[in-house]
Amino acid sequence: MKVATWNVNSVRTRLDQVTDWLSAHPVDVLCLQETKVIDADFPKSAFEALEYHTYIYGQKSYNGVALISRQPLESVGLGFSAVLAPETVGNLDDQKRVISGVLDGIRIVNLYVPNGSSVGSEKYGYKLRWLALLKQYLAQLLAENPALHICGDFNVALEDKDIHNPEGKEKHIMSSPIERQALSDVLSLGLADAFRKFTQAGGHYSWWDYRTAAFRRNMGWRIDHHYLSPPLYERATECTIDVEPRRLEKPSDHTPVVVEY
Template sequence: MKIATWNVNSLKIRLNQTLDWLAANPVDALCLQELKLTDDKFPLAAIEEAGYHAAFTGQKTYNGVAVLSRAPVRDVVRNMPGFDDTHQRLISVTLDSPAGEVRVISAYCPNGQSLDSEKYPYKLAWYAALREHVAAELQRYPRLALLGDFNVAPDDRDVHDPAKWEGQVLVSEPERAALRALIELGLSDAFRLFEQPEKSFSWWDYRQLAFRRNAGLRIDHILLSPPLRDACTACAIDKEPRRNDQPSDHAPVVATLDL
């Protein structure tokens, strides 16, 4: 079983890139972030023609998440029950595997904008709510995968120039602590289960030739509960789509599970 996450930064603009990637990389589940379209504009017919089911929640211009899967999904939950938020940032589904049901969550965590922005405490509050939500989900679903754009680089090896980024969002200690608190529920960062090349990143700014210089951050993650961690045999970042014409600024991350 292969599962993947990709912030496509507008599914309308990058639908063909998404379909091409799925044709070349027929994963069992692909979590998408930043759909940037309302539900009535979601390209369901094209997704289904490619052989995938879809659960999604979107909004105009911003945010929006989805799970595309080869098997039908069930038990769909949009956003976090009990957390009052108009932004469409989370969707949870259940998939069946030979080992039993797997809970897959696609997350687009807030960016925070800057340390002195009102969006920064919102980000930390959102993370706290996410931790509660995932803790409850783990009680029901031992096999759980949380995938998405977390907008946090876990530590300095996930940042191309830590000194340059000091004092900015995505790397601040409160954000990293919020991500650690989530992982401490018993989750594992699939990418770090394996030896990886140095300076492995999943996001590069469009400006200043960042991708060409590999001036990036690793902020897209796949977090696995213990049964899925034990079944994980590989995890990698696919940088090829970042070389496309009009690419997303993010690259897909793919994990392989022996289920």
């Protein structure tokens, strides 16, 4: 089985890029983030033409996640509220950032973690609350199924080697100590980074800012991850970052990351 994660930064804007990539790399499940479209306007037919099933959870102009699967998924859940009580979730499902489904007994969770804007801001506090709730959500899923695969745009570089230049990381969004600790708390459920199973070296990134010719200069961050529960981590045989889509004209600022069992 192959599962890919890709923040496409508008699925309609980059539909040809996504479908071309999927045609060339027919993964079993493609997890998209920042689809930026309401469900009624999601371009389902383009994926159906490739014989894929679509499961979507979107909103206009912002956020949005989708699962694109070669086989039908079971037990598809939208948002934290699919698992947790409304009073626990509060307003954290107002932004469409969580979708999951089961394929061959594996629960695949696709996430778009809030960016947080800047350290200490109101959006930063929202991000930390969101990550705390994510831990509760995943703990419940793990109690139901030990085969858990979590992927997506986490907007956190967990280690210094995940950043082209970690200088000033303590004050930088996506690398502040509190954000890193919040994500580490989530991973303490027993989840492990699939990419680091195979590659320990730095210099591998999945996101490059559009500004300052960051991609050409490889000034990137590794913030798109696959985290696996122990049974799946043991089965993982490869995890790679495909930089080619980032070379295209008007690409997403992210590129696909693929894991294989």
